[in-house]
Amino acid sequence: MTIQRERPGVTVELIAKAKERVVPKSGVVLVPYQAEWGAPDELVKLGSFEERIAQTFGKVDTVELAAEGGATILAYRMTNGTATKAAYEQADAIRVEALYPGLVGNELKVTITVSTSEPGKKELQVTGPLQTEKFSFADANELAAKTSQSNYVRVKKLGETAVTIVPETALTGAKSGTVALASADSTKLFMAVSGADFDAMYLPFDDSAVQAAAKQFMSDRRTQNKKLSTLVIGGKAADDENMAKHIERSVAQNARFVVNSAIAGQHNNGKVYGSLEWAAWVAGMIAATPAHESLTAVVVPLKKALKDWGHTDILSALGSGTLIATRDGDVYIIESAVNTLAVLGTHEREDYGKIRVSMTLDQIVNDISQVGKKYKGKLGNNDLGGAVFVSAVNAYMTVREQQGAIDTGWTFTDKKNGIGDRRGFLLSAKPLDAIEYFDIDWEVL
Structure with missing residues (x-):
């Protein structure tokens, strides 16, 4: 089939x-x-x-x-733009540099020893706040390639001199950019x-x-x-x-x-x-x-x-x-999910003072706008092009209604006023607030 x-x-x-x-x-x-x-x-x-x-x-x-x-x-x-990275260097061999600038780099420690996992190779150990990373290598090129996945450092080859074994040594030279x-x-x-x-x-x-x-x-x-x-x-x-x-x-x-x-x-x-x-x-x-x-x-x-x-x-x-x-x-x-809107301005309502309502308004506008950007310039400015976009938004709004974000009775229509590269649409929808106050009448019999 x-x-x-x-x-x-x-x-x-x-x-x-x-x-x-x-x-x-x-x-x-x-x-x-x-x-x-x-x-x-x-x-x-x-x-x-x-x-x-x-x-x-x-x-x-x-x-x-x-x-x-x-x-x-x-x-x-x-x-503040002045932060620098800590580093350790072997002349004409390698430079081990902290991944990011800042004083934490000075806390990193490196050790170069004989590899325990791959005979005939050496091993770089990098001790940091979370764990000790180990990278076995035959030469500086292999070490530079392997440390590209390190959470702590990056290694750069400086020359042709062989990398030498060293005991645990702290990286140095980092400066803070925090003020x-x-x-x-x-x-x-x-x-x-x-x-x-x-x-x-x-x-x-x-x-x-x-x-x-x-x-x-x-x-x-x-x-x-x-x-x-x-x-x-x-x-x-x-x-x-x-x-x-x-x-x-x-x-x-x-x-x-x-x-x-x-x-x-x-x-x-x-x-x-x-x-x-x-x-x-x-x-x-x-x-x-x-x-x-x-x-x-x-x-x-x-x-x-x-x-x-x-x-x-x-x-x-x-x-x-x-x-x-x-x-x-x-x-x-x-106590209540309120935003700072307390004195209503033009085109504002009392329920706009609730985070849920305000976020729903923003989400719908953002979602339609972001997806619309992907398709601008691709629909003809005629009734057919307008109908395609109306159909798309209607499908979206239907899901938002099913979620309970908006009330029933919403509409999205094409104004059919396209001129040149502009066309108007009208969205009518009511975001749903949450019940926070329960007024109960009790008739005692």
């Missing part, structure tokens, strides 16, 4: 994209961080625990916090990640001016780059017990695409984090949570809050759009 094959098209792409949205790991969270190891000033996607370990050795708390919900990490190590973050670093960060695709972004700055700039950056991405995502911020550790300070941050933002974390205290792992670090966990959860699920009442891995908020503080937080964790029996939960 002959296989009946169909040409892949936009409809298939959109259905696949819609189905991805109920898989937690489909979400991507951008986590800028500072450390003494990792690719400097470069975006690196980390989709698994093994990839995070290779990049950060698991020592960057904000990266690990963001990954707890299952989201894919888009990591960006911030440096206290300043506003100039945020500008560099925004420029570097402007074109990246991510669902949520963790901001590692507690300065109010930088947070205002970050809000503008995210707004510009939405309007100019057509890339919609959510910004998550936190505050200064010294202010974390002061609800007025948390509310002040929320009021300054007042945007559905900004979430303000007021969670602070001891994590279940035993470490104490302020609201700025907990913002990374919140950002990861936002990216990882499927659009048909709410973060309201999600258990927070908080062993002991820095402060257990009273009823007045809780109401003030909710009224200002401040995300808080409250004690519920033996655990802490997110």
Whole structure:
């Protein structure tokens, strides 16, 4: 029997994209961080625990916090550009250089000895934070080729002199590129990640001016780059017990695409984090949570809050759009999954103040836009071309309705107003919020 094959098209792409949205790991969270190891000033996607370990050795708390919900990490190590790599060298033979710049390189140790696995060869042993790697080699060329897979080093051949046996020796010469973050670093960060695709972004700055700039950056991405995502911020550790300070941050933002974390205290792992670090966990959860699920009442891995908020503080937080964790029996939960939108602007509604609704809006726009980019210039500007795109989006929206992300009764129609290379379409759909308040009338008989 002959296989009946169909040409892949936009409809298939959109259905696949819609189905991805109920898989937690489909979400991507951008986590800028500072450390003494990792690719400097470069975006690196980390989709698994093994990839995070290779990049950060698991020592960057904000990266690990963001990954707890299952989201894919888009990591960006911030440096001042002066970091250098540690190295060990044998003149006219080889140079063993740390994979990344930073002070961790000075902790790496190398040993060159007789190979125990391949008689007649020598062996390079590299001892690092995770394990000891061993590479047997006959000459410098073989060693350079094999260490291309090392998590710690790279070897370069310098000349024709034979590699000599040496006892354990530490790499030296590394310099740190880590300094206290300043506003100039945020500008560099925004420029570097402007074109990246991510669902949520963790901001590692507690300065109010930088947070205002970050809000503008995210707004510009939405309007100019057509890339919609959510910004998550936190505050200064010294202010974390002061609800007025948390509310002040929320009021300054007042945007559905900004979430303000007021969670602070001891994590279940035993470490104490302020609201700025907990913002990374919140950002990861936002990216990882499927659009048909709410973060309201999600258990927070908080062993002991820095402060257990009273009823007045809780109401003030909710009224200002401040995300808080409250004690519920033996655990802490997110009181309500709110963003900082509290004062409605033009074309905004009250339910836009919920993370679930806002994320659904962004996801639908992002998904249709991203898939549309693949097919722009390929459909004729006539009723047939318009009908193909309408059919594709209808298939996508049907899946989103089945997921429970949007209500029934949605429509996507072709305006049939094509002129030149432009054509208009109209999407009408209602994102579904979650039930948070149950009003029960009890008639006692």
